[in-house]
Amino acid sequence: MKIVFFVRDLGLGGVERCVALVSEGLIARGCKVSIVMLGGNRNLWAARTGTAEVIDLSGTWQGKKPWTWLAGWRAARQQIKDADILIAATFLMPLYMAYAVSRGLKTRVIGWVHGPLFELDQFATMNPIHRSACQYIYRRLNELVFVSEHARDSLARWLKQPVGDGWQVLPNFVDEKEAKIYPEKPASPTLQLLFVGRIAVEKQPHLWLETLASLNKKGIPAKLTVVGDGPLEDSLKNSAKTMKLDHQISFAGHQSNVGDYLAAANVLLLTSSFEGCPLVVLEAMPLGLVVASTNAGGVYELFGKRRSEFVVETASGEALAELISTQRRPELSIWLKQRAKHYSSGQILQQWINLCLGRKNPKNDL
Incomplete structure (x- = not known):
């Protein structure tokens, strides 16, 4: 099974850490993983992503340079043509590109939501164009994975809709x-x-x-x-x-x-x-x-x-x-x-494998 993550880059943020650790765990369980960097070329997690294919497209596609968009779209689409699953590791750039390049392909697209977007938008007041674009895409993705029930319920409030059937909660895990x-x-x-x-x-x-x-x-x-x-x-x-x-x-x-x-x-x-x-x-x-x-x-x-x-x-x-x-x-x-x-990493990564195989994870009463 081939899984592709779209990220901005692999800096020291919490999202990047999660991508590195989940990728490492999936590879150890027999998956082939690629991490595509769209907005930068930093990989500060090289020690944990050594077995993943890390691809830098930040020089090919740049959001503020429209004349690079087509080349970037083609390069990103090329990376997912033979992928089983494409995961947009966060909103904005990775989410936009994941939605754009997957049109017309059979690749499963999963949005990964790390924070409570309703509260985040209230705090930071998202640009109205970005807000509308993100909401438009999230409403059209059949599968979303959240790090907490709170993040899941927050997105439902932000989108003004009920929690979707394809929304699953997979919390972060202890890095043993x-x-x-x-x-x-x-x-x-x-x-x-x-x-x-x-x-x-x-x-x-x-x-x-x-x-x-x-x-x-x-x-x-x-x-x-x-x-x-x-x-x-x-x-x-x-x-x-x-x-x-x-x-x-x-x-x-x-x-x-x-x-x-x-x-x-x-x-x-x-x-x-x-x-x-x-x-x-x-x-x-x-x-x-x-x-x-x-x-x-x-x-x-x-x-x-x-x-x-x-x-x-x-x-x-x-x-x-x-x-x-x-x-x-x-x-x-x-x-x-x-x-x-x-x-534990073993327990949570098994839930990731279940997700990738299309199995519904049982609800844990923690």
């Missing part, structure tokens, strides 16, 4: 290849909080400072490490100084492997406005790292019926501090390690 065994954390009087991600508006970084301030009021000493960078970094540092919290927060910058930081933390702080299926939580689970999160959509599904022990309904530093102060971390740590087995 990157897992390491860490020694037990030494006891410390200071609570070690960790945030991993972009320092940007959608991550609500003001909540980090509010949480530290609220923990201080409770007499709970805490420090926060921020792994990542982004446009609000300088503003956040200035706010921390103004609130006299700068001695409680440190910035580690962007890190390609965050395992060491996860292993050293007591609580992973997730403060997003919206999420699809956050990879950092799946990295934290096998380590037993307890999570304190806002009600960011797909994240709560990872905790099943115990969501109230990890997720606050009100996005405030006071609510997060109250949750952190009452979490039974030793018990929750053990539960999270067991919970991670529900998201």
